[in-house]
Amino acid sequence: MAHLPTNALKGRHFLRVADWKPGELKAVLDLGDELKMLLARGRPHKLLPGRSIALIFNKASTRTRVSFEVGICQLGGTGVSITAAHTHLARGETLKDTASVLSRYVDAIVIRTGAHSEVEETAAYSSVPVLNALTDSSHPCQALADVMTIRERYGRLDGVRLAYFGDGNNVCASLMVAAAKLGMSFVAACPPGYEPTEQALADAREAAEESGASIEIVSDPARAADGADVLYTDVWVSMGQEEERDKRLADFQGYSIDERLLALARPEAFVMHCLPAHYGEEISEEIAHGPRSAIWDQAENRLHAQKALMALVLR
Ligand code: CP
Ligand code: NVA
Numbered sequence: 098m099a100h101l102p103t104n105a106l107k108g109r110h111f112l113r114v115a116d117w118k119p120g121e122l123k124a125v126l127d128l129g130d131e132l133k134m135l136l137a138r139g140r141p142h143k144l145l146p147g148r149s150i151a152l153i154f155n156k157a158s159t160r161t162r163v164s165f166e167v168g169i170c171q172l173g174g175t176g177v178s179i180t181a182a183h184t185h186l187a188r189g190e191t192l193k194d195t196a197s198v199l200s201r202y203v204d205a206i207v208i209r210t211g212a213h214s215e216v217e218e219t220a221a222y223s224s225v226p227v228l229n230a231l232t233d234s235s236h237p238c239q240a241l242a243d244v245m246t247i248r249e250r251y252g253r254l255d256g257v258r259l260a261y262f263g264d265g266n267n268v269c270a271s272l273m274v275a276a277a278k279l280g281m282s283f284v285a286a287c288p289p290g291y292e293p294t295e296q297a298l299a300d301a302r303e304a305a306e307e308s309g310a311s312i313e314i315v316s317d318p319a320r321a322a323d324g325a326d327v328l329y330t331d332v333w334v335s336m337g338q339e340e341e342r343d344k345r346l347a348d349f350q351g352y353s354i355d356e357r358l359l360a361l362a363r364p365e366a367f368v369m370h371c372l373p374a375h376y377g378e379e380i381s382e383e384i385a386h387g388p389r390s391a392i393w394d395q396a397e398n399r400l401h402a403q404k405a406l407m408a409l410v411l412r
Pocket of ligand 2 (some may be wrong): 266267336
């Protein structure tokens with residue numbers, strides 16, 4: 098059985114990486130590593146017997162929904178998956194009322210939606226922890242799995258040079274703040290106009306001041322790739338941006354992770370992508386499935402990191 102986590106994080110929401118201290122994020126990574134090992138060895142770790150967790154998805158999901166549902170099951174709990182379109186949310190019932198009601202039934206609420214304010218509203222009216230499963234501006238659960246994967250491969254995060262290429266979007270924002278909290282050297286290469294938001298940059302810079310991390314935003318992908326330990330990318334057209342597709346594809350030309358960028362990185366550097374991938378755009382299928390890809394470990398680690406997160410906020 099895993100060591101019982103301390104209850105320091107019990108009852109906490111996880112809405113933004115910026116809301117959690119470096120030591121709190123590390124506690125998730127440590128327990129995530131331990132739960133991964135226990136699962137691999139077939140050893141019991143039912144840390145949440147009899148607990149119920151609601152999963153509200155207002156947007157499509159493969160990894161997040163399945164890894165949460167399976168993770169809850171492995172922890173001995175029950176996941177209640179709710180597609181917003183099939184609830185009264187679609188008929189005008191407010192999130193305020195929905196959160197007030199659901200938190201009388203369940204022990205935590207996982208929510209994926211558009212506006213970040215909706216996650217905040219859910220948390221404001223929920224008496225149980227709310228976990229952000231992606232908004233237009235953040236993807237904190239993804240960032241947990243990302244840094245877990247990097248630490249697993251390098252044995253450390255401090256000073257690891259993480260280069261992100263493409264859209265300074267929700268995934269980039271949470272990853273950048275996590276990197277800043279954990280003392281990494283983060284550089285994002287974004288086309289002009291697609292840099293991370295001022296809020297994300299302010300959060301990252303504040304965290305970097307405390308940790309000694311470095312945060313840099315550049316427009317030249319080669320400069321970002323130079324000496325990188327990790328190369329990371331995400332789609333150029335996020336959910337909800339489909340109408341901008343043609344303009345985005347044109348604006349992001351030259352920002353794909355390709356052999357040229359890989360050659361500039363350190364010899365042991367590997368590639369990450371939160372998925373889903375759009376092959377031929379931000380990355381090629383050959384690289385994603387090639388020997389320098391950590392993408393599939395990264396996807397797996399969603400399960401372990403989120404199990405740790407749930408255990409820590411619920412126990
Ligand atoms: N990376 C990620 O969140 O994937 P899904 O959209 O499939 O959940
Ligand atoms: N940036 C992407 C991430 C998907 C997991 C999106 O928001 O669609």
